[in-house]
Amino acid sequence: MKHNGQTWIFEAHPVILAGTAVGGKKEKEGPLRADFDYFFADDRAGCDTFEKGETALLQKACDLIFSKHEIADNKVDFFLAGDLMNQITSSSFVARKLAAPYLGVFAACASAMEGLALSALMIEAGAAELILTASVSNNKSAERQFRYPTEYGVQKPDSCHTTATAAGAVLVGKNDKGITVDSATVGKVIDLGVSDPLDMGSAMAPAAADTIKKHFSERNMDIDSYDYIITGDLGNIGQALLFDLLSKSGMIFNKCKFLDCGKLLYNTSQNVFSGGSGCGCIASVVYGHFLGKMQRGEIKKILAVGTGALLSPVSSKQGESIPAVAHAVALERRC
Amino acid sequence: MKHNGQTWIFEAHPVILAGTAVGGKKEKEGPLRADFDYFFADDRAGCDTFEKGETALLQKACDLIFSKHEIADNKVDFFLAGDLMNQITSSSFVARKLAAPYLGVFAACASAMEGLALSALMIEAGAAELILTASVSNNKSAERQFRYPTEYGVQKPDSCHTTATAAGAVLVGKNDKGITVDSATVGKVIDLGVSDPLDMGSAMAPAAADTIKKHFSERNMDIDSYDYIITGDLGNIGQALLFDLLSKSGMIFNKCKFLDCGKLLYNTSQNVFSGGSGCGCIASVVYGHFLGKMQRGEIKKILAVGTGALLSPVSSKQGESIPAVAHAVALERRC
Numbered sequence: 102m103k104h105n106g107q108t109w110i111f112e113a114h115p116v117i118l119a120g121t122a123v124g125g126k127k128e129k130e131g132p133l134r135a136d137f138d139y140f141f142a143d144d145r146a147g148c149d150t151f152e153k154g155e156t157a158l159l160q161k162a163c164d165l166i167f168s169k170h171e172i173a174d175n176k177v178d179f180f181l182a183g184d185l186m187n188q189i190t191s192s193s194f195v196a197r198k199l200a201a202p203y204l205g206v207f208a209a210c211a212s213a214m215e216g217l218a219l220s221a222l223m224i225e226a227g228a229a230e231l232i233l234t235a236s237v238s239n240n241k242s243a244e245r246q247f248r249y250p251t252e253y254g255v256q257k258p259d260s261c262h263t264t265a266t267a268a269g270a271v272l273v274g275k276n277d278k279g280i281t282v283d284s285a286t287v288g289k290v291i292d293l294g295v296s297d298p299l300d301m302g303s304a305m306a307p308a309a310a311d312t313i314k315k316h317f318s319e320r321n322m323d324i325d326s327y328d329y330i331i332t333g334d335l336g337n338i339g340q341a342l343l344f345d346l347l348s349k350s351g352m353i354f355n356k357c358k359f360l361d362c363g364k365l366l367y368n369t370s371q372n373v374f375s376g377g378s379g380c381g382c383i384a385s386v387v388y389g390h391f392l393g394k395m396q397r398g399e400i401k402k403i404l405a406v407g408t409g410a411l412l413s414p415v416s417s418k419q420g421e422s423i424p425a426v427a428h429a430v431a432l433e434r435r436c
Numbered sequence: 437m438k439h440n441g442q443t444w445i446f447e448a449h450p451v452i453l454a455g456t457a458v459g460g461k462k463e464k465e466g467p468l469r470a471d472f473d474y475f476f477a478d479d480r481a482g483c484d485t486f487e488k489g490e491t492a493l494l495q496k497a498c499d500l501i502f503s504k505h506e507i508a509d510n511k512v513d514f515f516l517a518g519d520l521m522n523q524i525t526s527s528s529f530v531a532r533k534l535a536a537p538y539l540g541v542f543a544a545c546a547s548a549m550e551g552l553a554l555s556a557l558m559i560e561a562g563a564a565e566l567i568l569t570a571s572v573s574n575n576k577s578a579e580r581q582f583r584y585p586t587e588y589g590v591q592k593p594d595s596c597h598t599t600a601t602a603a604g605a606v607l608v609g610k611n612d613k614g615i616t617v618d619s620a621t622v623g624k625v626i627d628l629g630v631s632d633p634l635d636m637g638s639a640m641a642p643a644a645a646d647t648i649k650k651h652f653s654e655r656n657m658d659i660d661s662y663d664y665i666i667t668g669d670l671g672n673i674g675q676a677l678l679f680d681l682l683s684k685s686g687m688i689f690n691k692c693k694f695l696d697c698g699k700l701l702y703n704t705s706q707n708v709f710s711g712g713s714g715c716g717c718i719a720s721v722v723y724g725h726f727l728g729k730m731q732r733g734e735i736k737k738i739l740a741v742g743t744g745a746l747l748s749p750v751s752s753k754q755g756e757s758i759p760a761v762a763h764a765v766a767l768e769r770r771c
Contacts, residue, residue, distance in 0.1 A: 104563050107513070107537040150754050178442070179622060186748065187522040189542050190756075193625060193746035197759040202442040202622040204550060205542035205746075207524050215539060219554070226561035228439050246750075287514060287537040290528060411528035411540075413521065415581075419485050421525075424532040 102225045108286040108319035115224035116279040117432070118231075118272040119170035122389025123162040124381075125240070125266030131367045136390040137267075138165050144241040144266050155184070155191045155239035158381070162235055162268035163195055170272050177201050177272070178229035181220055183212030184237050184380050185264075187246065191237050201233065209409030210305075210334050211288070212236045213269060213384035214428040217405075218285035220273040221430070235270035238379030247298070247414055260300035260338050262378035265366060269384025271392070280395050283402075283431040284320060288312040290411065292424040298412055302339025302375050304423035305408040309335060310346035312406060312427035317352075320431075324354045327431070328400040331391060333383035333408040334363035336376030362386035383407050395434045402433045437560045443621040443654040450559035451614040452767070453566075453607040454505035457724025458497040459716075460575070460601030466702045471725040472602075473500050479576040479601050490519070490526045490574035493716070497570055497603035498530055505607050512536050512607070513564035516555055518547030519572050519715050520599075522581065526572050536568065544744030545640075545669050546623070547571045548604060548719035549763040552740075553620035555608040556765070570605035573714025582633070582749055595635035595673050597713035600701060604719025606727070615730050618737075618766040619655060623647040625746065627759040633747055637674025637710050639758035640743040644670060645681035647741060647762035652687075655766075659689045662766070663735040666726060668718035668743040669698035671711030697721035718742050730769045737768045 103110045122137045129140040139161055141147065146154035146161075159182070167175045180199050182192035183206040196203035208215040213236035220232040241251060243264035249255045273282070291311050295304040309332050317323065324330065335343055340361050347354060362383045363376030387405045394400045406429040412421070438445045457472045464475040474496055476482065481489035481496075494517070502510045515534050517527035518541040531538035543550040548571035555567040576586060578599035584590045608617070626646050630639040644667050652658065659665065670678055675696050682689060697718045698711030722740045729735045741764040747756070 102562055104513075109563050152750055152754060178439075183540075183542065185523070187750065188520070188544065188746065188748040190746065190748045190751045193759050193761075194751070194756070196625040196746075196761075197627050200624055203543075203625050203761055204554070204622060205518075207518065207540035207542050208538075209523065219539070222558065222561060222563055226557060226563075227437055228444050228557055228561075287539060289535055290531040290538050292532050411523065411525065411531075413523040413525045415487055415522065416525045416529070419487060421529070424528050426528075426531075426538055 105319040107315055108284055109222060110284045111221055111225045111282055113225045114275060114277055115221040115273055115282045116276040118274045119166050120271040120388035120392040121162045121165040122385035123158050123268045124385060128265060128267050133366055133390050136393050144239055151239055151241040152186060155237055155242045156194045158239060158268040159191050159195045159235055159237035160198060162270040163199060163233060166233060166270050166272050177231045177233040179204060179232045181206055181216040181232060181234040182236060183207045183216060185243055208426050208428055209411055210378055210380050210382060211407030211409035211426055211428045212380045214405060214407030214430050217430050218428055221282035221285060224273055224275050230274060232273045233270060234273060235268060236380040236384040237268035238264050238381035240264045240266045243379055257374060258299050259374055261374045262301055262334060262336055262363060262376055263373035264379035265377045265382040267381030267385035269388035271388050278435045280392060281433050281435050283433045286312050286316040286429040288427040290424045290426050292422050294422045296422040298417045301410040302336040303342055304410050305425040306335055306339040306342035307346060308425035308427040309343050309406055309408050312429050314350055316429050324358055327402050327404045330359050330404045332361045332406045334376060334378035335361050335408055336363045338375050404429055404431050440654040442650055443619055444557060445619045446556055446560045446617055448560045449610060449612055450556040450608055450617045451611040453609045454501055455606040455723035455727040456497045456500040457720035458493050458603045459720060463600060463602050468701055468725050471728050479574055486574055486577040487521060490572055490577045491529045493574060493603040494526050494530045494570055494572035495533060497605040498534060498568060501568060501605050501607050512566045512568040514539060514567045516541055516551040516567060516569040517571060518542045518551060520578055543761050543763055544746055545713055545715050546742030546744035546761055546763045547715045549740060549742030549765050552765050553763055556617035556620060559608055559610050565609060567608045568605060569608060570603060571715040571719040572603035573599050573716035575599045575601045578714055592709060593634050594709055596709045597636060597669060597671055597698060597711055598708035599714035600712045600717040602716030602720035604723035606723050613770045615727060616768050616770050618768045621647055621651040621764040623762040625759045625761050627757050629757045631757040633752045636745040637671040638677055639745050640760040641670055641674040641677035642681060643760035643762040644678050644741055644743050647764050649685055651764045659693055662737050662739045665694050665739045667696045667741045669711060669713035670696050670743055671698045673710050739764055739766050
């Protein structure tokens with residue numbers, strides 16, 4: 102492999118062998134319904150707490166992988182996962198059940214892309230043959246951990262996001278053809294001073310812009326090299342700011358090239374404010390919707406840009422602004 | 437590189453170019469005083485909150501690296517870090533200031549070893565030339581997040597640990613000689629059903645035993661290959677259980693080969709119950725004390741086994757037992 106600055110360029114063809122997406126009730130009512138493998142009827146996913154429900158979502162996404170791609174004893178070499186729960190417990194509890202060597206990752210809502218980038222690196226380096234990497238979020242456990250229990254009925258501004266109840270998982274291995282992980286750009290932490298935790302799109306857009314610009318300059322490619330540049334969960338407000346920032350930096354682009362998982366996951370009638378968010382947002386939309394499109398040959402090459410707001414309720418209450426990071430992974434269908 | 441099961445064997449000589457250890461008041465009063473680079477006088481480290489103090493500890497450990505190993509513009513290719521704060525904010529806020537591409541890791545108190553293993557892998561793979569990896573904990577911010585504010589004066593059982601106010605950082609690069617990262621064993625999550633968050637030594641010992649056994653079998657080495665096997669923070673109770681588990685598995689060993697950072701960091705008169713713990717415990721003791729011993733040629737080869745309890749206050753209150761993980765990194769002095 103090569104690296105140029107913060108971009109890794111893979112040459113040994115790490116590929117996504119299979120992907121799964123699992124959702125909840127609201128995701129089932131959304132426009133991407135057909136791209137999910139399984140829906141739970143409620144945010145507890147049949148468990149007695151929302152947090153255990155979040156673990157169940159991630160577990161389901163991981164279990165379903167093995168029905169799509171057969172492996173002896175369902176054994177993978179490593180499991181890489183991360184989530185929004187304090188101490189990423191959802192990931193760790195699934196790791197306990199999988200009994201695979203486990204590397205916990207954290208990049209807030211960009212965790213899925215950090216996991217995918219590191220998995221591709223491990224395959225490329227010969228550190229593994231088969232890796233499962235996944236991420237999850239649950240609307241209700243995120244609400245009560247980061248904001249208020251939903252039972253309070255606290256009113257929200259239009260700038261806020263709706264955490265997706267969703268999980269996505271992929272199996273990463275090596276192959277000459279298939280959905281190849283072409284390159285990955287690890288993002289820097291950018292903080293332009295946004296301090297409102299109910300406007301995370303604005304906090305994350307500068308990080309997304311920075312990583313996207315770095316990716317294209319370090320790959321020496323232009324924006325038309327990809328069918329789509331897909332951000333994680335910038336939402337309406339964050340995406341508009343991303344366009345502004347990219348334009349001001351001199352980048353010329355067609356806005357239609359840019360899609361945002363948080364905007365795609367729900368209908369506008371679903372009351373999701375600025376859009377969907379959470380670790381499970383990009384994980385389910387890229388590993389469900391876009392992976393499906395690539396496998397069917399409808400699109401050939403995408404850049405998936407996970408966006409994470411690296412705050413905690415404590416840091417916000419202590420007056421800190423919101424640092425953000427964006428990790429980009431380029432996927433290409435090779436026949 | 438090669439991998440055998442869950443063990444990575446590095447062949448391109450990733451090395452630790454420099455290491456730092458930073459502590460607080462209690463650590464300054466302990467027996468390893470001479471091995472620290474800097475002490476803060478209190479747990480706020482000059483800041484207005486304990487959490488900001490934790491960030492300041494990590495920042496100091498990272499800043500001091502550049503006084504030990506000169507780098508143009510203090511620029512590293514990547515920064516890998518993790519900590520115990522919710523959403524690993526201490527690491528992310530330092531990443532914001534460092535302005536290096538950032539990968540957040542989480543393995544609770546084993547985070548430093550996860551960061552070191554991944555850094556070595558990245559150097560080995562050609563994904564980077566220079567990586568800074570670090571970890572931190574702060575007694576007071578951990579107490580109020582995981583247990584009770586210390587002002588409550590809640591009594592504790594002898595089985596509990598004392599979170600270290602400490603940080604450790606290392607610069608990882610490539611060189612033919614120096615303190616080489618020889619291999620790393622990524623641990624599985626093991627949970628034998630211990631559910632008492634005030635007895636984390638017992639929760640973590642089975643994970644340590646599993647990773648140590650795997651390391652020796654996958655490396656086809658015996659315990660005498662190392663000067664010491666150094667666990668992170670098993671403490672008195674966890675270390676005794678580790679010895680039991682290793683003996684029962686048929687391993688023959690001299691107990692003097694095993695050291696525990698949590699036991700080494702404080703004097704028995706310092707009222708630390710079962711011993712020190714926290715992400716900063718192994719980070720400061722290995723990157724300060726043991727790295728110093730290796731650099732001075734007093735010891736040649738160690739296996740550092742980070743041990744992490746993957747619980748959260750929420751998971752414990754919801755009746756979950758405590759999953760644990762241990763990641764081992766082998767270091768060798770090459771002249």
